[in-house]
Amino acid sequence: MNTTILEIKNVRKSFKDKEVLKDVNITVKKGSVYALLGANGAGKSTLLKIVTGLLNCDNGKVTIKNIDVADNPVLAQKLFSFSSQTTTVDGVLTGYENLHLIAKLRQERNPRKVAENLLDKFELTEAKDKAVSTYSGGMRRRLDLAMSLVGSPEIIFLDEPTTGLDPKSRQELWDTIKEMKSQGKTILLTTQYLEEADYLADQIGFLREGEIVANGTPDEMKRLAGADKLLLVFNNHHNTERALKLFEFYYPIKRADCEISIDLDEEIETTLTVLNALTTEKIELKTFKMITPTLDDVFMTLTKG
Numbered sequence: 001m002n003t004t005i006l007e008i009k010n011v012r013k014s015f016k017d018k019e020v021l022k023d024v025n026i027t028v029k030k031g032s033v034y035a036l037l038g039a040n041g042a043g044k045s046t047l048l049k050i051v052t053g054l055l056n057c058d059n060g061k062v063t064i065k066n067i068d069v070a071d072n073p074v075l076a077q078k079l080f081s082f083s084s085q086t087t088t089v090d091g092v093l094t095g096y097e098n099l100h101l102i103a104k105l106r107q108e109r110n111p112r113k114v115a116e117n118l119l120d121k122f123e124l125t126e127a128k129d130k131a132v133s134t135y136s137g138g139m140r141r142r143l144d145l146a147m148s149l150v151g152s153p154e155i156i157f158l159d160e161p162t163t164g165l166d167p168k169s170r171q172e173l174w175d176t177i178k179e180m181k182s183q184g185k186t187i188l189l190t191t192q193y194l195e196e197a198d199y200l201a202d203q204i205g206f207l208r209e210g211e212i213v214a215n216g217t218p219d220e221m222k223r224l225a226g227a228d229k230l231l232l233v234f235n236n237h238h239n240t241e242r243a244l245k246l247f248e249f250y251y252p253i254k255r256a257d258c259e260i261s262i263d264l265d266e267e268i269e270t271t272l273t274v275l276n277a278l279t280t281e282k283i284e285l286k287t288f289k290m291i292t293p294t295l296d297d298v299f300m301t302l303t304k305g
């Protein structure tokens with residue numbers, strides 16, 4: 001897993017005078033899962049379009065197995081598949097017909113067998129003769145993933161593969177992605193969910209306003225987001241402001257109008273100290289709870305500087 005399969009070097013892209021990607025550098029190792037994490041509009045899809053040769057960058061280059069994607073698009077395209085946000089499956093055709101068609105287009109020697117095998121692998125055999133328009137969101141996404149495996153690409157690009165899926169379908173898709181990895185595939189996916197990146201990725205790159213502001217393993221990213229937090233909810237602004245001042249020492253974060261959070265490095269001790277201090281100072285609390293870091297917390301940590 002130490003060979004580099006994908007290298008994104010100094011990539012910049014602007015649309016008119018809006019700079020969407022600012023000197024992005026990413027290295028992906030063969031056989032690993034890389035998650036590009038970022039909020040709406042961070043530049044994830046733009047980067048994927050550049051990486052897959054659908055869009056030219058203004059500066060920098062992308063190589064897959066040392067093949068320059070912009071210079072040798074045909075050669076590079078043989079090495080990857082790209083599953084974009086809008087599923088590429090045809091709703092009028094059945095699951096089998098979709099896969100068979102793609103297998104024929106990608107000049108598989110035995111398209112029928114390829115389609116049957118993939119339907120089996122992605123647990124779609126029962127529904128194979130039904131029109132895809134009758135499939136659930138999760139089934140469509142699974143079919144989409146199955147299609148991305150036709151032609152045995154070495155690297156698979158997935159743009160927000162689980163956005164819009166219910167928790168059960170999301171878990172199923174995660175399992176499928178893990179299985180693809182266990183079979184030696186390299187996967188680069190984009191996501192807005194910290195939880196998804198945590199579960200699937202070996203490496204995470206945090207893209208904010210077109211810049212990779214942090215990257216590392218999921219554990220490294222979580223450490224960056226801080227420990228679990230204590231969320232304090234107050235009845236009014238006055239009490240919120242008093243608490244902010246009282247707990248200055250803990251660097252509290254104001255999360256909403258009457259809500260603040262405090263990092264819990266020494267979980268029980270800090271919680272008791274904070275609650276005792278609120279009682280002593282007669283600052284009335286509406287409620288409190290423990291929360292684990294979210295994507296928002298990573299953002300806040302990163303923007304705190």
Ligand SMILES: Nc1ncnc2c1ncn2[C@@H]1O[C@H](COP(=O)(O)OP(=O)(O)OP(=O)(O)O)[C@@H](O)[C@H]1O
Nearest residue numbers: 015018020038039040041042043044045046047192
């Ligand atoms: N063709 C285009 N012309 C002008 N601006 C564009 C174009 N494509 C994207 N943008 C802008 O670039 C920025 C990044 O968009 P992009 O779709 O890459 O973000 P994203 O991280 O994929 O977001 P999302 O999760 O919403 O898909 C946005 O501000 C978007 O409006």
